[in-house]
Amino acid sequence: MATVKFEQVFKRFGRNLVIKNLNLIIKDGEFVTLVGPSGCGKTTTLRMVAGLEDITSGKLYIDDIIANDVPPQKRGLAMVFQSYALFPHMTVAENIGFGLKIKKYRKDEIIKKIKWAIELLNLDGLEERLPRELSGGQRQRVALARALVLEPKVLLLDEPLSNLDAKLRLKMRAELKRIHRKLRSTVIYVTHDQVEAMSLSDKVAIMNEGSIFQVGRPTDVYNLPENLFVAGFIGSPTMNFFDAKIIKKDEKLFIEFAGAKLLIPKRYQKKCANYLNKDVIFGIRPENIYEKRFSKIKSVKENTMDVIVDVVEPLGDRDMVEVTKEGIEFSCLLEPEAKVKPDELIKVVFDLSKSHIFDKDTKKNIIY
């Protein structure tokens, strides 16, 4: 178990700067997820921790020791690769025992540890199989077992679930969480799937174009995205964004978009004062828009809007409804009981206490 700290880390591949000024602290026993679209530098970051990629400038601390030039063999970490990288010529047991053998453990100890890992990951009866005789989920578990037997200071996971089918992915996600709770090791997890990131981690670091855009607990980044990118990346279905303007009426600030004027909640009024008569981006999640009859908050003139239903996609517990207002489209998650139909005119209520307003230039969340 260990802490990992990045201090002003830069990474350059030839002329491409792929990691720009990375600062991140990972505490002992924490499950931290690096999440972002492909090419954002998250795997590179992980490989730098593993020592498979050298650091162009800045410092990487593992357990408060500068680890920039420590070779991967000496870092005491273990990594699970996206391809699993199982050794095709070794059986499951041999694969799991490989690292232990390299580290010169006694034979009876190796056998004991292999047994422990096999039990932990439900691999009983597969000890003598070769990787090619295993299913995807089994291979993934062997890769994980191979890493866990080493009792690594930090466990690095590079998109370990991306090659599994949806059902198995859910199962392995729960499994991972269970194992982490049991072993309490420091884990750095890389994924492009924000749902995976949200559901697994103690802390999420959202990356884009080589920098971290926000770090925080999953609920925090969901409820209070620091900037436009995080707001759009986290959450499914994605947040609606509108080009809007802040205006003043009767000494109160309103947000104006799509021909509607909605009252900005009291506690945001002050923060928005600087943006009076300026263009901003208004964001609200589909689940924070209600049909008037089923609204969780009181419908008043200042938070209600008439819209025309465009497309209805029943999801079971909710209906995903695309609506239009003056040519502007957005989506909302409505109660199926509302029974909205295409081309119908309905009233929707915006829960503005859960909305966000972003600066158009800096893309920062004004109300953060």
Added chain:
Amino acid sequence: MFKKIKILSYFFKKNLFAILILTPAVIYLVGFLLIILFKVVELSLTHITPKAPLFPSVYNFIELSKNPEFKEAFFRTILFTFIGTPLELLIGMVAAFLLAREFIARGIIRSLFILPLAIPSIVTAIILYIMFDYPGGHINNILMGNHSFFPFKVISYPINWRGSGFFAILVSIFGKVWRDMPISMLIILAGLQSIEKDQYEAAQTMGAGAMQTFIKITLPLLTPAISTLLILRSIEMWKEFIFPFILAGSYPLLATLIERAYHEWRDPYEASTIALILLVLIIISTILIFYLLKWLKKRLVKI
């Protein structure tokens, strides 16, 4: 009768394309392999007596076993194969490891390594003949310090390379290995490139150093390539003709002894007998190598 012909014609009509495609291969196999093999077996089992040829007879084999020249050729062939094959594998492997890395102008340098294959064996053999000539060959001159770029006097009088059985075989091995090294290099290179980079990195993160990675990951994963190579190249070594023929003319191997039996002894029966023995040797050695590799692979992987 009529019905049978009808069925047969239907069969031909239906499979016309396959038959057309297979015909050249069948003609080739029958013409160049089966007929010749039968002829060789027949000749080797025929004993010519003043009265009438005797068939079958093992007379040729008994005669040959008494022939000291055959025994010497037999041991030389074993020496040639047992030194040549591992040497070719080793040099091919070293070259493959050098070329597997990323470096500037890799393509050009790879082509340079493959160049020996583009030169006809006979040309290479004759170049070596000139280089290892006695007493005035280039190698002798260099070793005697006659050239300013190599001012060391290693030997004080020229060596008659082709006049000594040992050196003659060594020089022919040198020629053979030099010419055929690219083939083993290419096979190993293909094997190396089929190993995923992830596996090396996984081994690295688990604490394996370069040597451990080589022994536990690279070598076992290369065994398919090495097996193919050893089997193919050892067959080539057993039946090598051109290099020993030109460079070790007075010290025949089995392959060159066939030629000598036919042309100098004027005895096609003995020539066929030697050829048959060589064929059996090749088959036995191939089977042995196959099982040896199987056993070795198990050893390499065990925890």
